[in-house]
Amino acid sequence: MPQTDAQAVADEELVGACVAGDRSAFDLLVGRHQRQIYKLCFRFVGNHEDASELAQDAFVRAYRALPKFERTAKFTTWLHRIAVNVCLNRLSVKRPPHEPFADVESAPSRDERADVAVLRQERAVWVRAAVARLPQKQRATLILRAYHDLPHDEIARIMGSSVSAAKANFCHALGNLKKLLGERVVDHHESPE
Numbered sequence: 772m773p774q775t776d777a778q779a780v781a782d783e784e785l786v787g788a789c790v791a792g793d794r795s796a797f798d799l800l801v802g803r804h805q806r807q808i809y810k811l812c813f814r815f816v817g818n819h820e821d822a823s824e825l826a827q828d829a830f831v832r833a834y835r836a837l838p839k840f841e842r843t844a845k846f847t848t849w850l851h852r853i854a855v856n857v858c859l860n861r862l863s864v865k866r867p868p869h870e871p872f873a874d875v876e877s878a879p880s881r882d883e884r885a886d887v888a889v890l891r892q893e894r895a896v897w898v899r900a901a902v903a904r905l906p907q908k909q910r911a912t913l914i915l916r917a918y919h920d921l922p923h924d925e926i927a928r929i930m931g932s933s934v935s936a937a938k939a940n941f942c943h944a945l946g947n948l949k950k951l952l953g954e955r956v957v958d959h960h961e962s963p964e
Contacts, residue, residue, distance in 0.1 A: 844928075
């Protein structure tokens, strides 16, 4: 399939082709969604090695489950749900690190002063550590909403919940995050220099 033709093919059509035996169709699906799924997994575990492993596991599980995919559903929602479940399963077995490695996005820019860059990176570590301490459903909802900008109705489908539950989880996550970050700021200001 030429590249321009492949881009025009809907995900659901590629799923159909894959179920019919065309493995290259799944390669196209992976190519389209691997960056987004990796970023989702990274937000859960905070390091590149585990995120890569979880993303790969999500795609393997998706490949195996393709015959069960309901083509009336949106493929990306289905794939995100698999990835979230893979991440939540991993977190229930293995505690996340308290301070995940800094991600590439937090590198200082050329125009930024060094002290401002250090403070911004320190705050980013605090936020990631606080997110890691949230209950699993709140954490998943916050990641999907804040980092991936998904609407509440899609988050509800991914999480297998109602829209009102997704909204409530997001509000609770923000409240808990505010408390956790407030504790961190107080601890930071009270500690001796």
